[in-house]
Amino acid sequence: MSTNPLKCWSKIAIALIGCAIAIFVGISPVLAEVPSGEQLFNANCSACHIGGNNVIISHKTLRKEALEKYEMNSLEAIRYQVIHGKNAMPAFGGRLSEEEVEAISTYVLGQAELDWSTKVEVSTSQEVSERKS
Secondary structure (H helix, E strand, C coil), rough: CCCHHHHHHHHHHHHHHHHHHHHHHHHHCCCCCCCCCHHHHHHHHHHHHHCCCCCCCCCCCCCCCHHHHHHHHHHHHHHHCCCCEEECECCCCCCCCHHHHHHHEEEEEEEEHHHCCCCCCCCCCHHHHHCCC
């Protein structure tokens, strides 16, 4: 009994496509949780910005005074920098979703308000505004 190689590959391809569909349908982007700003920061930013510092350009930290000095003390400015990068900082726009960028930006601004001395997770830009007042 001989088997047709083309027929075998067709069955394998159909099975793989079916598995891929099952996997992607099972993971709904609407239901997927965005990791916290702290988790995202630690995974993407802390190599250069651990504790709000800057290991590449030491005076350009993520501390409140530096953010104010370099006009980076708003969610919009931080979001733009995370998405587009600048100088030695790479752009993360192609790697992170809008929600992830928002979470990192909110975390950075919130930690700057606390001088990076206490780890308190803020989840929204409104919470950052409330902490400023």
